[in-house]
Amino acid sequence: MKRILIVDDDPVHLKLTSGILNKADFEPVTAASGEKALEILAKDPAIAGVVLDLVMPGLDGFGVLEAMRRETMRQPVIVQTAKSSPDIVVSAMRAGAADYVVKPVDPERLVTSLNNMLRMSALSTALEIERTRREGRFGFNEIITQSPAMKRVIELGRKAAGSTIPVLIEGESGAGKEMIARAIQGEGDRARKPFVTVNCGAIPAELIESTLFGHVKGAFTGADSNHKGKFAEAHGGTLFLDEIGELPAAAQVKLLRALQDGEIEPVGSDTTRTVNVRVISATNRRLLNLAASGAFREDLYYRLNVFPIYLPPLRDRREDIGLLIDHFIARLAAEENRRIDGCTPEARNMLARYDWPGNIRQLQNAVYRAIVLTNGTRLVPEDFPQLLNALDGPAAVRAAAERAPAPGAPVHIDAAQPAASVSPAAISETDMRDRFTRDDGTVAPLVDIERDLIAFALDQHDGKMAAVARALGIGRSTLYRKLKEYGLDNPNEDAA
Numbered sequence: 001m002k003r004i005l006i007v008d009d010d011p012v013h014l015k016l017t018s019g020i021l022n023k024a025d026f027e028p029v030t031a032a033s034g035e036k037a038l039e040i041l042a043k044d045p046a047i048a049g050v051v052l053d054l055v056m057p058g059l060d061g062f063g064v065l066e067a068m069r070r071e072t073m074r075q076p077v078i079v080q081t082a083k084s085s086p087d088i089v090v091s092a093m094r095a096g097a098a099d100y101v102v103k104p105v106d107p108e109r110l111v112t113s114l115n116n117m118l119r120m121s122a123l124s125t126a127l128e129i130e131r132t133r134r135e136g137r138f139g140f141n142e143i144i145t146q147s148p149a150m151k152r153v154i155e156l157g158r159k160a161a162g163s164t165i166p167v168l169i170e171g172e173s174g175a176g177k178e179m180i181a182r183a184i185q186g187e188g189d190r191a192r193k194p195f196v197t198v199n200c201g202a203i204p205a206e207l208i209e210s211t212l213f214g215h216v217k218g219a220f221t222g223a224d225s226n227h228k229g230k231f232a233e234a235h236g237g238t239l240f241l242d243e244i245g246e247l248p249a250a251a252q253v254k255l256l257r258a259l260q261d262g263e264i265e266p267v268g269s270d271t272t273r274t275v276n277v278r279v280i281s282a283t284n285r286r287l288l289n290l291a292a293s294g295a296f297r298e299d300l301y302y303r304l305n306v307f308p309i310y311l312p313p314l315r316d317r318r319e320d321i322g323l324l325i326d327h328f329i330a331r332l333a334a335e336e337n338r339r340i341d342g343c344t345p346e347a348r349n350m351l352a353r354y355d356w357p358g359n360i361r362q363l364q365n366a367v368y369r370a371i372v373l374t375n376g377t378r379l380v381p382e383d384f385p386q387l388l389n390a391l392d393g394p395a396a397v398r399a400a401a402e403r404a405p406a407p408g409a410p411v412h413i414d415a416a417q418p419a420a421s422v423s424p425a426a427i428s429e430t431d432m433r434d435r436f437t438r439d440d441g442t443v444a445p446l447v448d449i450e451r452d453l454i455a456f457a458l459d460q461h462d463g464k465m466a467a468v469a470r471a472l473g474i475g476r477s478t479l480y481r482k483l484k485e486y487g488l489d490n491p492n493e494d495a496a
Contacts, residue, residue, distance in 0.1 A: 001027045001345055002118065002326075003046050007037040007064065008053040008080065017051060017105060019462065024111040025345055034059030034067075041073050045146040046319075048326075049118055050077040051101075051110070054092065065095040072141075076121040078113055080105065104467060115341055122330030130331075136192040138182045144327050147317030153180065156309050161187040166259070168244075168304050169282040171311030174361030177282040178240060180311060185238040190278060193237030198230050201246035208251045210267050213258070219268025231264045234277045244281040244304065245290050252297045259303050279304070314359045321352050324360060328367040329379070336371055343379045350381050353391055451486040454479070458488065 004026045006017045011032070018028040029047065031037040034056055041047055050068075054061035061079055068077070076098040081088055084102045092100055098117045101110050125144075132138045140154045160167050161184045169177045178197065185195055203211050210219075214229025230239060241247075247255065258264050259279060263272040281304050288305075290296035314321065325343055333340040343351070356362055370383035381388050389397045438444050454472065461467040469476045483489075 001025060001348070002048040002322075002342075003027045003029055003044070004114065005029045005031060005037060005040055005047050005050045005075070007031045007034065007050065007056075007061070009033060009056045010053070013053070013080075013103065013105075016462070016464065017110070020105065020107045020110055021051075021114075023107075024114070026114070033057075034061070034064040037064055038067050038071075041068065041075065042071070047075055049114060049121070050075050051080060051114075052077050052097070053080045054088065055082065062091070062095055065092070065097060069096050074121075074125070076117045078110070078117060104464065118326075119330065119341060122326050123334055126327055126331035126334075129327075132186065133182060136186060136195060138179075138186040140183045140187060143176075143179065143183060144323050145317070145320050146323060147312075147319040149312045149317045150320070153309060153311055156307075157184050158187060160184050160307050160309070163188075163307075164278050166278075166304055166306045167280045168287065168306075168308045169280065169311055170286065170308065171282070171284065172313045172357075172359055173284045174359035175311045175313050176360050177311055178242065180309065181238070181240045181280040181282065184280060185278070188278075190237050194234050195238050195240065196230050196234040197240045197242060199242045201243035205248040205250075208248055209254060212251065213254060213264045213266050215267035216269045219266075223268065227266075229264065229266060231258060231275050231277055232273065235275050236277075238278045238280060241279060241281040243283060245283040245285050245287055245296060247296075249297070252300050256297065256300045256303060259300075314356045314363065318352055321356075321363065322348060324363055325351060325367060328364050329371065332364075332368050332371050338371055339377055340371055340374070340379065341377045344381075347379050347381050347384065350384065350387065350391060354387050447486075450482070451488070454482060454486065455488055 004021055006014055006021070006028050008014050008017065008030075009032055014030045014032065018030060021028040029040060029044070031040055035058060037050070037052070038059075041050075050064075052061045052064055059067075065077060065079075067073075068075070077096060079092045079097045079100045080103055081092070081100055082103050084100075089100050098121070099113045101113060129138070129142045129144075132142055140157055143150070143154065145154075157180055167181070167184060169180055171177050182195060185191060185193070198211065200208065210223075210227065210229065212230050214227045214232055215223050217223055217226050254265070258275070262276065263274050265272045287296060287301055291298045291301040325348065329340050329342060351363070351366075358365075366384060366387060367379075370379045374380070374383045385397050454468075457468045457471050461471060465476055465479060469479045472479065474482075
């Protein structure tokens with residue numbers, strides 16, 4: 001459930017807007033002043049959007065927008081105005097607002113605007129992250145997280161970015177080790193420089209040295225030309241050695257020399273070449289245990305493990321699951337040209353309960369598959385059949401399949417029957433009853449009809465007296481008099 005901050009100095013409007021958002025499956029957070037709003041935004045990174053009143057005592061809406069821009073708070077904002085003056089609207093948009101609504105707020109207009117704003121914000125964030133990654137500017141501000149477990153990771157990563165110290169990132173597969181490595185480069189002196197990735201576990205042992213250090217023509221069968229290798233490709237930038245624990249013993253010796261001396265020797269060559277490369281390594285196993293068992297050189301371990309960073313798995317930072325779901329839906333739905341407005345609360349709760357052994361990579365693939373499978377505009381638990389089966393068993397999957405509407409059996413064109421007609425005699429007396437008649441069929445008195453109409457209008461407009469009076473075409477004083485005359489109670493009068 002997405003948290004929306006409502007900022008308004010009018011307690012009645014705060015109450016009414018909160019009720020609208022509650023019904024639309026949002027979690028409202030309220031602030032009665034601009035100062036309180038900025039305080040909440042600074043402390044609560046889970047705020048997904050803001051509904052902001054422009055006219056407030058003290059720090060008004062324009063002041064809040066300016067402060068948000070100055071502090072690089074990226075939450076999208078819908079402003080509320082009492083008058084739809086073009087000058088005010090244009091000024092609010094220039095100050096950073098994404099949309100505006102006019103008081104009194106129409107519930108459907110506000111909810112539609114919020115959904116569109118959040119969807120566009122998520123897509124914009126996803127595009128910006130991809131752009132910064134390709135340009136080598138990806139930093140820790142682009143990491144999607146609000147988990148306390150990740151604060152220590154980001155703190156260590158920023159310290160590592162200010163140095164050339166060798167970094168070892170340990171964590172399970174799919175947890176985002178390469179993302180941390182890119183952020184370290186993106187916030188350091190080597191930003192926009194080459195970032196070269198090598199998966200040490202995916203390269204055959206006989207080719208690992210050539211891949212890392214290059215080779216000269218004729219060094220071995222098939223070496224038809226010179227190859228400079230990954231170290232040379234990363235010259236001036238960063239070399240990311242993923243799954244370093246899978247590196248063969250022979251290559252470990254040459255890697256140790258390259259790290260110590262800053263020199264590489266291509267296969268088949270008798271000359272060395274100096275390279276300026278920052279090495280960040282990663283592993284999904286404890287490198288210390290591998291060194292203790294003799295599977296990894298101890299001296300190389302100490303050379304790599306100068307600045308260790310442990311990246312917790314996704315199950316230990318469940319606060320990030322909702323944010324990642326929104327990010328993946330925005331990006332992947334755009335790639336698939338599908339309009340997906342998000343997940344239902346039931347689907348979010350189910351995804352939050354799962355342990356995600358494959359971590360972020362598995363979550364991304366699950367969301368991708370659900371986007372392709374779904375027939376609606378919101379993902380539901382039935383769109384994740386494998387997870388539903390793992391959590392609640394096959395019975396839950398069968399029940400979900402039974403609830404889903406199934407197409408009827410095909411009917412041959414020769415067997416098609418005309419639509420059944422209903423004779424007037426078949427219509428019961430109950431079906432013919434009108435709202436202007438009594439149970440006995442006689443016309444109801446005008447007093448009863450008026451009383452029922454006012455009660456209906458109260459329910460339709462959630463007890464908002466101004467809206468009820470406008471809908472009925474009478475004054476508020478007249479409306480109050482008739483409420484008293486007919487003994488009608490306004491359900492929202494106490495709350496207001």
